Amino acid sequence: MICRIDEMKNKQVVCVKDGCVLGYISDIELDTEKGTLTSIVIYGRLRFFGLFGREEDIVIPYEDIKVIGAETVLVSTTVNLKLNDSRGKKRFTSL
DSSP, X not given: OOOOHHHHTTOEEEETTTOXXXXXXXXXXXXTTTTEEEEEEEOOOBSGGGTXXXXXXXXXXXXXXXXXXXXXXXXXXXEEEEOOOTTSOOEXXXX
């Protein structure tokens, strides 16, 4: 399947191990010598409207990508859930 870089951005990323939504693709990393995708990046969430920076980005290597669909990317990766969000929402960080 051929996919443009512009089409990759903002696809939802779902972990097949537990079904959790990790976020949306914000960036990708390419090997320009080989012309291959090396990883996808999900930017960390903003802390207090961006005034305190952002959380750690989630970088998922190409080997962990199982399926790239029209709207969703399925990955098999290990993600650590942090449950200490002040609003009670689950937050994600990469291991």
